[in-house]
Structure formats: C-alpha cells, structure tokens
Amino acid sequence: MTLLDGLLALLLLLLAGRCVTAASLLQAIVAFIVLGLLLALSWVRLEAPDLALAEAAIGAGLLGVLLLGTWRRLPAGSGEQETPWPWQGSAQAIAALGCVALAVVLALALHETTLGPAAAGTAALAQLEAAGVDQPVTAVLLNFRAYDTLLEMGVLLMTLIGTLMLRRPLQDGALAAPATPLPQSLARLFLPPILLSGLYLVWAGAYSPGGAFQGGAVLAGAGVMLALTGLLRGSTRDDLPLRCLLVLGAALFTLSGVLLIPLTGHFMAYPDDLVTPLMVLIEFSLAISIALSLMMLFTGTPGLCRTRP
C-alpha cells in the first residue's frame, strides 16, 4: 500500500502548492478544503481514525463552510494575486529558498525520529484501566491531560466572544433560502440521523473512535445545515439558557475537578467508582458546549431562533 501512501502524500503537496499559488482566492479555498479531506484520508491510513473524523468534520467541513461563506462576503475580485511564484520577485525567491531549506531539514528530522521511546505515551496506555474509558485518546483528553481540554474550552469561549463582538454574521438576511423547498425537506429528513450519529459519536468515544469533539462537530454540522437551509437563523437576542449551555462543558469540568479534591487529593482527579459516569457526563456536556460554540462561530450571532414559516 506504499503506492497509495505516496500518491496521497503527493496529492497533499500538490494541493498545498495550489492553495498557495492559485491566482483566484476561490480556487485556493477549494484546494484547501480538498486538502483537508485528503488529510483525513491520510490519517485513517496512519491509524488515527478519530483524528480523521475530527479533521473531516471540523477541519474540512465546518471550516470549509466558513471559508466559502467569508469569501462570498468579500468584494468581488479581492484576494487575487499576481506574483505568488518564487521567480517573480526577490522577496519571493528568498522566502522560497528559506522554506525549501526548512522543509529539507524538517523532513530529515522527522525521518530521524522514527524510533525512540515515548514515556508519556507508554504510561498513558499502561494506566488506561484507571482512566474510566477504554479509548486511549479520550482517556488522555478527558482524564490524563484533562487540563488542556478544559483550557481549550476557554479558547473556544474567547474566540466566540470575539466573533460576536464583530457583528458580521455569516448567516443573515443576505443569504436567502433557495427558492426550492427541496433542501429544507432534505434537512428535515437528515436531521434525525445526523443528531443520532452525533450523539452516538459522543457516546462511542469511551471505547472506540469518536468523542466529544467529533460528536460536537457533527451536531454543529446539523445546526449549520439547518441554518443554511433557513430552518434556523441567528438572532441578535442572547438569552440566559444559551449562555449557560455555552459554558456548561467548561463549568462542569472545572467544578467536578475542584469539588472532588477532598475525595482524591488532586485537582481534576476522579475517584475510581465514579470515574466512568463522570467521564460520560463530562463528555456529553462538553459536546453540547462545543456544538453550540462551533455553530455560533458559524452564524456569528449571539443568539439562535427557529424560523417560522
């Protein structure tokens, strides 16, 4: 299968080059989205199916929608570039030389480090029993290195606040629903299976590829679909329940970490008999917050409401 790997790698490189050098911005964006999908494929090949799921859902899917939506809002013809090639100017040539050199060194370094111990990883696999979940990545995310995940929720919240401050929604009146009723029917048809699979992904994260991020992304995707078909729209009114749901994951995560200190003696440690239910609870609350945050990053409005026909 090395041939397939080589082909994939070559395609990745070609698309990256296309993304940088394409004269039209739209082409660059399309190249980037395709690259994201191929990257997801590569990661399946590299024994990282959960990451592939995340990349496909978040990196290529959601990001793709965001990129295209933003592109639509730019003045026509902006972002065209004339001189992306190294031979079109001395600055370009110098940058190219530097980057080629860096690429060579990086490749050599990556090649060099194909063997070696990984104390942290070994320890993670060894202590998997105690983590409350069977899936190693979920264990690392929610238990071994839960602190990172928690702070990451902070990042999500802050970018959301920043985005809302800008008041440039992607989904507003300018983007009218298509004249045909078909997409709406489709969305109604697809909504239950998408929600189901999203929730399933969250649940499955405990023992197989999946987890809060992947599930949350799928749920956010459902929301984006509803928004795009006009079934759901952003509203300028933000209300308390929504804000509560947005911080639910982080708050629950923190509180369980803090409140259980008397039982365990460590911050963000969970007692053995509670660990599995806690993990599942946290995972679901995180998924809800992630899904809502991602969705509102898309709509760019502080609130959401249903569109009544």
Added chain:
Amino acid sequence: MSTAYQAMPLWVLLSSLLAAAIIFALGEGHPRLRIGINLAAALLKLVLVGVMLLGVRAGHEFIVRLPLVPGIELILHADALSMLFISLSAILWLATTIYAIAYLEDSPNRARFFGFFSLCVAATMGIATAGNLFTFFVFYEMLTLATWPLVVHRGTSKAMQAGRSYLCYTLGGSAVLLLGIVLLHSLAGPQEFVAGGTLADYAGSNPQALAVIFALLITGMGVKAALAPVHGWLPTAMVAPAPVSALLHAVAVVKAGAFGIVRVVYDVFGIELTQSLGFAEMLAVVASITIIYGSLRAIWQTDLKRRLAYSTVSQVSYIVLGVALANPLASIGGLVHLVHQGLMKITLFFCAGCYAETHGIHAIDELDGIGRRMPWTTAMFTLGALGMIGLPPLAGFVSKWYLGLGAVAGGQLWVVGVLLLSTLLNAIYFLPILHRAWFKPPPEADDGLAEAPMGLLGPTLFAGLAALAVGLFAGFDWSPLAWVELLVEREYSP
C-alpha cells in the same frame, strides 16, 4: 547613640522630599498652606542641619545604609565635606524659597515649580550625603530630572530649547558617569567614599583601566560642573526664572558636579593616587582652561544673566583647580570656594532677578544709573562682583589667596599666572557694570527711587551680607574657612 539620631542624613533628605510630595499633592489650590509648608520644611531642615553640624564637629559620623541591589547599598553618610555642602544648600534653600515666593507671585503653575524646587534640594542633599558612587549617581540623576521642569518652567519655546540642551548635556554626562561607575564596580567591587581613596591596590595592576574610569567619572561630573568643553548648557539655561538660575549656579547643579569631582579625587581615588597617576595635572590644566575661557566669553556677553553664567563657568573651576593641585593649601582654597562662590553668585543672581522683576532690565546697557534707583540691590551686586574679582577682604579673595599659596607651595607657578589673569578678566567684565550702575546717568525722566519689593530684597540682602561676612570673618571658629581647614586636615592626615 539612638538610630533616629544616627539616621539624621535621612531626615534631612526627607524634609525636602516630603515637602515636595505634599506640595505636589496640594496642587495649585492652597497657596498659603503651600508656602507655609515650604518655609516650615526649609526651617526644619536648617535646624536638623544645625544639629548635624554640631555632631560632625564633635567627630561623629552619621551613616545610614539601605540595601538596594544585591551587593550594593544606598549609603547616606554625613562627614565634614558633606556638611560643608549641606549647610550651604540648607541656608540658601531657605533664602531662595523666600525669594522665589516673591518672584513668582501671581504667576501660573507655582505648585509645580515649588514641588520640583524642593525635589531639587532633596537631590542636592542626597548628593552631599552620598556615601558611595552608586548613591551619588542615584541623586545625581534625580537632580537632573528635578531641575529640568524648573528650566522649562516658563514654557516658551526658548525655554524648551534650553531644556533640551540641558537634558542632552546632563543625560549624556550621566550616561558616561554610569559607565564609569559600572566599570569601577566590576573592577573593584563596591566602593565607599573613604578619605584617602580605596583604589591604591589597583594602581599597580591595572593603571589603564583606572585612567579610563577616572576620565569617565570626571567627564560625567564635568558636564554638570560646566567644565569646558561641556559647559554649553549653562548659558542657555539662563532663560529659567531668576531663583532657578540662582539655585542652579550657586547650590544645586553646578556645585553637584564640582562636589562630585572632589569626592572622586579625594575619597575614591585618593589624592596620592590621583597625583601619582598623573590625573591631577591634567585636571588642573582643564580647570585652568575653563577658568580663562569662561572669563573671556563673559566679557562679550551683553545679557546680564548670560554674563553671570559664563562667570560661573569660570568660577566653579576654581574648586576643581583647588582639588587638582593636590596640596593642603590649594585644597582649602578650592573647597572654601564652594561656599564662597555659592554665596557670591547667588547674591548676583538675586540682584539680576530684582532688576528684571522691578524694572524689566535684562541687558547690561540698560543698567545705566540703576544704583540711584535701587541702591540696596546695587550695593549687594557690588559686593558680589567685587568678591568675585577677589578684592580683599571679601570672600573671593580668601579663596584665591589659598589657591595661590597652594600653587606656590606645590611649585606650580603657572597656576598663579592663571589666577592673576582670571582676576584681571573678572575685573574687565564686572567693573564696567558697576561703573554703569553707579556713575552713568539713568535714562531720561524716571530716576525715582524704586527698590525691589521686600520679598526679593530681603534674601538678596541676606545673601550679600553673608558673602561679605564669610570673607570678613574668615578667621573665626565657625567660618567656612575654619571648617574647611579642619576637613583638609582630616583628608591629608588619614
């Protein structure tokens, strides 16, 4: 001995520092309260200085140490040399404050002025009591910063130019000084001011480094002491209000530089080392050049304050010269000039301020017949001017006499020549003024008696008479001369 008594230098310092803080905090709102606090602080300081004077005379040395940076302490240390400078500034602060209150009556931004004024004096106190170069530098910079707002106080573009030139010179100078201090520190570790110096051990091993350090330190301080060729800021700073000029010239800035040079030569390098390395000779030459150059330039100035400024350039170098000659008699002459020049020059500037404030006179050729209209002021001006020339038995004569004696004793006869030439030049630039003031007819019509207001005249009279007294009573026990003799005795017989 109680610690509170031991910490006297700190209290003296704080008396003006706190006054400054309160004045700033009060703002423009409470002029009477402000004046009261200002005067009270000045009087308090005078009392404190008196107490210290008694203590030091009795052989006590006040010392306060505060750890500042690891390995370096902030040392406030009152020895005989400090007391010379401290007493001068304490007395003249009071005089200048009274003068300034009258001078600036009804002008804007007085709180700012008096705040920085007090800060300036606090810095001077710090410089006087600094127990090591590091402390000296701390207050030296504080002085620079506190003086700048005074120089630019009027806020005119001319004042701003003067302020810029002042900053360029002094900040450049302190950069050089800092370099010298850091080099010295890295060479020899922390050094305190000790009579006779502490660097003798390094003379054999590293004379080049010492030469560089000496040059850096003297250059850095020479900027404030207005040694040629780095004197340029002083004449331009004349745009400042008269009390500021008086303070700048008589007490604070220029004297700080000169005092620093004295400290470096006496207490860091030590006279013997300075002499044996050949620095003393060079310093004497530079000082002599400055003396002659300043006097020459003064002759051609038509603005009264500018002429006085060049006179300062010249006169302050007497101090340096006295120190550089490196023998006891010359040292007495130089050090006593620190006080004498201060009193005389402040008298002259007070008079210049009186002229400017009462009759709007700035140029020398407007002074015709002023003696008839402002007899008291002009009398004091005459006292100061004659003292500067060195007419016996006035203060200037005492200084020059000892300098001359020292030069002869040290076998450096060319210095006598310099002194004589300088005296001649002093006469050339001062006597015409006196002639105009007393003997030329005043401009038509207005020859009525119009003396300066009491708030201005009082301090002027006080300073003038003090200048007279230190000359006349130089032989008395408590005169500056006696004090300096005591001091030099200690310095030369460690």
Added chain:
Amino acid sequence: MTEALPVLLVFVPFLAGLGQFVLGRAAPWCQQFVSGLNLILVLLLSSAVVHGDPVIADLGGWGEPLAIHLQADGLAALMLLLTAVLAVAVSLYAIPAFRDEPRPAWRFWTLWPLLLASLNALFLSRDLFNLYVTLELVTLGAIPLVLLAGPNKTVDAALRYLLFALLGSLVYLAGVALIYAQAGTLDLALLPAALPEGTLSGPLAAALIITGVLIKGAILPFHIWLPAAHGNAPAAVSAILSALVVKAAIYLLLRLWTGPLEPLVSNDAGQLLGALGATAILFGSWQAFRQSRLKLVVAYSTVAQLGYMLLFFPMAVTAAWQGAVYHGLAHGIAKAALFLAAGNILYYLGQDRLEALRGIDRPLAVSLLAFGLAGVSIMGLPPSGGFTAKWLLLSASLQTGQWWWTTVLIAGGLLAAGYIFRVLRLAFLQADDATAPHHGPVPGPLMAWTATALALLALALGLISAPLLDLLGEMPGGTS
C-alpha cells in the same frame, strides 16, 4: 494546602469569567473581588516559594511523565506577582473607564478574568504542550480585548495580531512535536534528561520553539503587529497587553532557555538573540521617537524595552538573569502606568496626537506626573526598577566581558529619555490659547491615581529589589 494555590490561581478567575459571561451584564465589583483574592493567593504562594522548594500541583494525580504539573518557582512567582498587582490596578482603573458603555463593559469584565486566568496558567505551567494551549488562550483573550476600542478602528490591528500570533504558536507547536518525538515527554522538568544529544531535530526543535515565541513576543523582525494593536486598544487593555501579554512570551523564552532547551542551544544562538534584542532596543526607541501619537510612542517603547530582556541570552549569568527578569517586572509596572496615564490624556482630549498635548499639565497634572515618574523607570534612571535592572545587566555585560552590550544599554537609555521628554516637554509648552479644546471630562481620581500608584511602584522597585531578587533566586542550572 500550598498545592491547591496554583490550581486556585487558575480557576478562581476562570470561573469568575464564566460566571460573568453567564450573568450577561457588567459586574465590576466581582472582578475587584477576584483580583484582590488573586493577589492574596499570589502572596501566599510567594511566601511558600521563598521559604522552600517550588510549589507543585499534580493535576489528576497521574504523576510523571504523563500528567500536567503546575509549578511555581521563583521566576513564576515573580511573574504572578506582577500580574496580580497589575490586575488590581487595571481592574480599578477599568471601573470608570468602561462605565458609560454597558456592552463593551460586559465583554471586558468577562474577558479580563479569563485572560487573567490564562496568564496565571501560563506562568504556572510545567508542560510544553500545555504552554501552547495557554499561549493561545492568552492571545485569543487579548485580541477581543483590543477590539473593545471599537471594531472599525481596531480590526486591522486585531487581524494582523491574530495572524502573527497563530503563526507563532503553530511554529512553536512544530518544535514541541519534534521535542516529543525525541524525548517522549512534555514535562519541562524531565525534558533536559530525556533529550538525546547529537541529533538534528534537537536544535531544529529549539529553533522552531524560539522562533515561535519570538513571534508571539513581538521581537524585532516580528514586531510589526504590536504597535497598532497596543496603540489602538483601550488604555486598560493596552496596559495589560504591553505589561503582561508580550512579557509572557519572553518569560517562556527565559524559562525554556534555562530549562529544557539548555542542552540544545549554543552560545552563538544566545549572541543572535542578544543582537535581535539590541536591534529592537535601538530601532524601537528610534521609532518611538518619531511617532506622532502618544499611544504609539508608548507602544514602540514596548518594542524597545522587550529587547532588554533578550540581552540575558548572550550573557547567561546570574546577574543577567536577575537583570532581565527584573527588567520584566519594572517594565511591566512602568509601562502599565504609562498606558494608563496616556489613557487619561486620551480620555480628556478625545485624541492623542502629540501636538494636542500642549499645555495640558494643569488639568491632567496627576496623570502627567504618573507619566513622568513611569518614564524615569523606562529611561532606566535611578531610583527605579528600570535602573536596577539596567545596572544588573550592565554588571553582567562587564562580568562576561561582552562590553558591546554596555553601549547598547546606555544608548537605549538615552533614546528612551529622548522619547519620554519629547512627550513631557509638550505638556510643559504653553498652549496658544488658554482654553484648549477638549473632548471629555477630566479623568476622575480613580483613573489618575491608579496610574500614579503604579508609577510610584515602578520607582519603589528600585528600592525594594533585594527581597524580590531573593525570591527569584539564582539562574537555573547556572554555575556563576
């Protein structure tokens, strides 16, 4: 008990931020409470650190090498202290500054505790990847704060800031990946022993990490995002950004250089960083001198002042270590004071072009005093924290025989005097007419005196350096 302190330092402000977000309207008093509590916690932590070993919290109790540890040593404690002091001051200042604008106020009071938590988290982190997350947190908390000054005005600056910050953190992450590939752990304490020698990827990883941090820290070739962002943000935010956010990146550099990267970096790399720092000092000061807007002067001054901290790297002795860190503290306090004072001027005048400053010393005497006093520290004149730091760096440069840094230090001080006095002199210049046009009311006492208090603190740092430098301790791994 002390192990809980680092955790609380992160989570008290974090939860406060979440609570404020849920609340939906501004509640300034809550933040006062949080910043006060934060200060108390930091003081407790500092006293624990100064009396013994670093305070370590093992999150999750999984132990090395897997778990993330929070660790407070002398360096971290000092940075936390700086953060806590500035947090108190800025929180007080922001009450009147944001009073009239309810919606931005709510966002400010939400983002600011989150940013505070992020900064605390960054200073406490002992994990290479966790540092990446906290760096991102800090940046992504800072950029929305910049936008508070009005999105139309700040969007360009914010976008540029975001692009550079993202690039910087990804370059950093690339370095982290290579480090993990070799060492198999991310724990800073374990890394020096775990890194194999003589590999290609070691120095490459070090170079990537350092480059990434330099981008985040706005060091010279990467400084171009800084002036616009810091110059246009609201004053309270500019103070946080200049005093803490960019400082956090340099802190990271100091920490990594003396820790895990120590076996990977060479003396030449140190000289290169020193050269960057020197260039930043000279170039930044010169640019500051040429600006025509007050806040841009102060912002370029940050570009210059950060350079001083880089002078540690070529010298790498304890005096330089203390000097660099102390410079960080002194600059943090002084720069915050400068920005707050500049904010007061802006508040009063409605603009901050330098020529508009003529003759404003009457209405804004206190703010100008703050500006001048803070300027003393920025210029490195005694007695001030800036001077102490400069003195330590000067001693270090002579101690290591690298005299060329001496000239840079002294020239930098003179240039700083140039731009500070350029501002002050305008304030002293007489206005052409007595009633110069102004925009807002005279800033209230809270706004004026927080700036002054910080400026006085910057001066006081020159007098109280001994206990702080004790807390900092010797250079880690250094022999001299």
Added chain:
Amino acid sequence: MSLTSVIASLLIAIGTGFYLAGTVGLLRFPDIHSRLHALTKADNTGLGFLAIGVALLSGSLRLAVLIALVWLLALVAASVACHVIARYALDKRNTDPGPPA
C-alpha cells in the same frame, strides 16, 4: 482468488470507470448544467458499483446494510445538491444576463 472477489473487483473497476468519466465530463463540458449532468449521473452510478463491490468484499451482512444506507443517503444528498445548484444557476441566468462573476 475466489469468485466473489473477482466480481467485486470487477464492480469496483466499473465504478471507478464511471467516476473517471464523470470527472472528465466535469472538466470538459462547457456549461454548468451539462457538467452537473455528467457529474451526478456518473457519481451516483459509480458510487453504487463501488458500494456493491465493497459490500461483497466485506462479506458481512451488517456492513453491507450500512454501506447500502450510506449509498442511499449520498444519493439523496447528491440529487438535492445538484438540484439546488442547477436552480441557482437558472435563477442567476434569468435575473442576470451578463457573464457570471
């Protein structure tokens, strides 16, 4: 090589052929409607062949059902997407006779 795998490979090859044709059509056809024509027909049929082939290869009924479901959903989604694009293009041509931006 068993018969099933031969058949499966054949089906997959046919599916790939459809894909190839569809892609060529996408690249070579002049306007948006004919491109859509090429694309959807080829894609849906190609995907069908592929799905059957893969299901055969997997040899498990559960997987086969899942694959069928995926194919069905993809089919619906692709048809609706095609419809929306076509509709959009039509609307645009009706309202805006100029060349598309």
Added chain:
Amino acid sequence: MTGFDPFALAAAGLIAFGLYGFCVCGHPLRRLLAINLVGNGVFLALILIARRLPDGPDPVPHAMVLTGIVIAVSATAFGLALIRRQARPEDGGND
C-alpha cells in the same frame, strides 16, 4: 531513500508551503489559509510521531492534535469574522 515515509515529506512540505504562503501572500484570507496549511503539516507530523509506539498509536500526540485542531478552527473562525468586518466596516455600530 529507503524507508523514507512519504507522509514525513508531506508534513514538511505542508509546513514549508504554509510558511511560504504566509510570506508571499498579502491578502489576510490567504494568510489564514497558509497558517492552516502549517497547522495541518504540524498535525500530520504529530500523527507520524504517534506511530512510533510499538503497542498501538501513542494517544498523547493524538490528543494534542485534537486539541490543536479545535484551537486552530476556532481561531480561524475568529479570523474570518475579522476579515468580514474588515471587508465591510462601514455599517454596524461601534459598540
């Protein structure tokens, strides 16, 4: 070139292309794309590094990638909102 993993080349190439794009491109959206290219390269590299563990892929780099993706996407979304604001600054309040 024996055993040279094609994906290692791809990762290095993605990072290099991204950096080149960041240097060469002027438009912020393009720069954002370039940054995401760098990010994708780094994530790919991390996944390669995760494969070294003999008993199954190393979960630690995988968790790092997952965290990194979410951070990158949310930051990118914020950047896109900034770009939209920059493109149409005129309307909307100044709150």
